[in-house]
Amino acid sequence: MKKIIAIGEPMVELNAFTQGRLRDVNYFEKHIAGAELNFCMASVRSGVPCSLIAKVGNDEFGYNIIEYARGKGIDVSMIKVDTEHPTAIFFVQRGFPIPMRSSSVYYRKGSAGSTISVNDLDLEKIREADIVHTTGITMAISDYAREAALTAMKEARMTSFDTNIRLNLWSPEKARDTLREAIKNVDILVTDPDDTQIIGGVKDPDEAFSFFSSLGVKTLVYKTGIEGTFVFHEGRKILQRGFHVQVEDPTGAGDSLSGTFVSLLLKGKPVEYAISHAVASATLVVTVRGDNEIIPDEESAEKFIKEFK
Numbered sequence: 001m002k003k004i005i006a007i008g009e010p011m012v013e014l015n016a017f018t019q020g021r022l023r024d025v026n027y028f029e030k031h032i033a034g035a036e037l038n039f040c041m042a043s044v045r046s047g048v049p050c051s052l053i054a055k056v057g058n059d060e061f062g063y064n065i066i067e068y069a070r071g072k073g074i075d076v077s078m079i080k081v082d083t084e085h086p087t088a089i090f091f092v093q094r095g096f097p098i099p100m101r102s103s104s105v106y107y108r109k110g111s112a113g114s115t116i117s118v119n120d121l122d123l124e125k126i127r128e129a130d131i132v133h134t135t136g137i138t139m140a141i142s143d144y145a146r147e148a149a150l151t152a153m154k155e156a157r158m159t160s161f162d163t164n165i166r167l168n169l170w171s172p173e174k175a176r177d178t179l180r181e182a183i184k185n186v187d188i189l190v191t192d193p194d195d196t197q198i199i200g201g202v203k204d205p206d207e208a209f210s211f212f213s214s215l216g217v218k219t220l221v222y223k224t225g226i227e228g229t230f231v232f233h234e235g236r237k238i239l240q241r242g243f244h245v246q247v248e249d250p251t252g253a254g255d256s257l258s259g260t261f262v263s264l265l266l267k268g269k270p271v272e273y274a275i276s277h278a279v280a281s282a283t284l285v286v287t288v289r290g291d292n293e294i295i296p297d298e299e300s301a302e303k304f305i306k307e308f309k
């Protein structure tokens with residue numbers, strides 16, 4: 001059976017119950033999140049086992065993350081508990097200043113997750129996995145985490161990577177230099193025009209593909225929002241248009257898109273099928289608060305797609 005490993009920092013998310021500035025929000029709803037955990041969740045929902053390599057604190061939130069992930073079918077055997085550093089948390093501000101958009105405020109400096117290092121990797125398991133996945137977030141949270149992610153990518157049989165540049169974690173220059181290097185080890189790249197502008201100075205989908213393929217990328221998933229998602233794969237260019245829905249909170253949508261796409265492709269599904277399911281999955285995620293609870297399995301995504309056609 002195919003198997004994916006993801007490396008990254010899971011966190012507790014405190015999502016604003018009401019829209020507006022965080023200073024005016026009185027109630028927060030707790031969720032379990034983190035880009036790579038979200039990716040794993042999408043993979044598991046699509047029927048491909050996924051293990052998360054991560055560290056959490058020896059605290060209530062750390063155990064909450066482990067129990068939640070385990071309960072949802074993610075393999076947590078490579079999540080370590082760190083007794084010296086706390087589990088990271090972040091808050092999601094919604095609908096302000098731009099309606100239907102969200103922003104994250106992190107409390108993660110010195111967190112357990114950011115201390116992950118090469119010593120925390122089981123290289124044998126990494127070499128056995130069909131795909132190793134990580135994101136620009138893991139590259140940004142600490143030098144140790146970046147080294148760990150780069151080492152895992154070099155050892156992997158195949159890699160997928162989401163650029164996920166978070167400018168509240170690092171500067172555009174640091175992101176550009178680091179990600180240009182990292183992408184040399186990437187087979188399937190998921191990104192968008194904003195990140196591509198930072199990394200390669202281009203935005204147009206075809207220019208983006210020629211830039212990333214010159215770095216070694218084989219498959220490019222290029223998310224342009226509601227206009228659609230382009231996939232460049234095996235000499236073909238496919239456009240999957242977005243589905244119009246009411247947006248509650250877009251946080252996590254990109255991770256469900258990448259997790260669904262990569263796992264369905266790994267299962268041998270046609271690329272059109274994989275990207276339509278991936279966009280359906282991301283669309284459902286934006287309709288609720290929380291990053292991953294609503295990620296559909298294949299059957300539910302199929303129903304969604306039929307309804308929208």
Ligand code: KDG
Nearest residue numbers: 033034035137251252255291
């Ligand atoms: O993509 C969603 C993530 O941004 C969210 O879950 C939190 O991992 C996170 C991060 O570092 O922003």
